[in-house]
Amino acid sequence: xxxxxxxxxxxxxxxxxxxxxxxxxxxxxxxxxxxxxxxxxxxxxxxxxxxxxxxxxxxxxxxxxxxxxxxxxxxxxxxxxxxxxxxxxxxxxxxxxxxxxxxxxxxxxxxxxxxxxxxxxxx
Amino acid sequence: xxxxxxxxxxxxxxxxxxxxxxxxxxxxxxxxxxxxxxxxxxxxxxxxxxxxxxxxxxxxxxxxxxxxxxxxxxxxxxxxxxxxxxxxxxxxxxxxxxxxxxxxxxxxxxxxxxxxxxxxxxxxxxxxxxxxxxxxxxxxxxxxxxxxxxxxxxxxxxxxxxxxxxxxxxxxxxxxxxxxxxxxx
Numbered sequence: 056x057x058x059x060x061x062x063x064x065x066x067x068x069x070x071x072x073x074x075x076x077x078x079x080x081x082x083x084x085x086x087x088x089x090x091x092x093x094x095x096x097x098x099x100x101x102x103x104x105x106x107x108x109x110x111x112x113x114x115x116x117x118x119x120x121x122x123x124x125x126x127x128x129x130x131x132x133x134x135x136x137x138x139x140x141x142x143x144x145x146x147x148x149x150x151x152x153x154x155x156x157x158x159x160x161x162x163x164x165x166x167x168x169x170x171x172x173x174x175x176x177x178x
Numbered sequence: 179x180x181x182x183x184x185x186x187x188x189x190x191x192x193x194x195x196x197x198x199x200x201x202x203x204x205x206x207x208x209x210x211x212x213x214x215x216x217x218x219x220x221x222x223x224x225x226x227x228x229x230x231x232x233x234x235x236x237x238x239x240x241x242x243x244x245x246x247x248x249x250x251x252x253x254x255x256x257x258x259x260x261x262x263x264x265x266x267x268x269x270x271x272x273x274x275x276x277x278x279x280x281x282x283x284x285x286x287x288x289x290x291x292x293x294x295x296x297x298x299x300x301x302x303x304x305x306x307x308x309x310x311x312x313x314x315x316x317x318x319x320x321x322x323x324x325x326x327x328x329x330x331x332x333x334x335x336x337x338x339x340x341x342x343x344x345x346x347x348x349x350x351x352x353x354x355x356x357x358x359x360x361x362x363x
Contacts, residue, residue: 107192107201125216
């Protein structure tokens with residue numbers, strides 16, 4: 056097995072830092088290859104901050120598409136049967152809770168006002 | 179939301195352009211990615227990870243589109259690349275003092291062209307892994323291949339890029355070796 060070939064494979068697959076340092080120190084050819092790989096790696100990561108000039112209208116098109124999507128989503132939610140089933144159940148629950156609350160309030164008012172409590176009829 | 183779009187759409191478009199190689203397809207994919215982003219916004223929690231999340235959506239949209247249709251080869255000239263304006267989306271300062279001189283601009287242009295001339299499977303791993311900085315696992319997940327396959331493609335793609343750049347910049351390819359020979363003499 057050729058050690059330089061193995062080292063070069065490591066350099067170009069896992070990066071120059073992954074190559075065995077003792078071999079890099081001793082071998083001029085692998086050291087040069089390691090430098091080239093490091094240069095290329097640095098240059099490629101530098102491309103991350105270089106942007107293409109986007110079409111002029113792209114930003115406004117994206118904003119319009121995003122706004123349409125949000126409106127459509129809201130419409131989808133409102134027009135879905137589940138929404139109305141949920142709304143009906145919610146309304147019924149709210150009505151029941153309100154009725155119960157009114158009942159409790161009336162009973163408390165009666166007790167506070169000293170309303171007579173009907174005595175049980177004895178046969 | 180509009181600020182979010184204004185601050186990120188150029189980076190998203192550039193990624194799409196590098197993956198798809200065609201400005202019209204890239205613009206469409208960018209738009210589609212933002213629509214998907216809005217739909218998934220409820221599930222998104224980590225504000226600091228927004229760029230990575232957006233870039234993954236863009237990559238997924240591009241890969242889906244590329245699988246659906248054959249890519250049309252329309253070369254994009256270097257003068258569409260604009261290094262002067264930058265967005266704060268992370269990443270390091272470009273290396274090699276490349277933007278200071280005409281040689282620097284030539285270098286970036288050649289590198290961009292070399293990346294774009296790679297075959298699809300190689301270009302996509304280089305763009306996602308080396309340019310965008312995704313991990314091997316993330317890259318494999320987006321491309322639908324194993325991390326091992328990512329490594330194999332990356333190896334071939336990087337060597338191809340090295341050969342292309344060595345053709346264009348022979349002094350870069352041989353300089354250090356000659357230095358080494360001088361050292362030993």
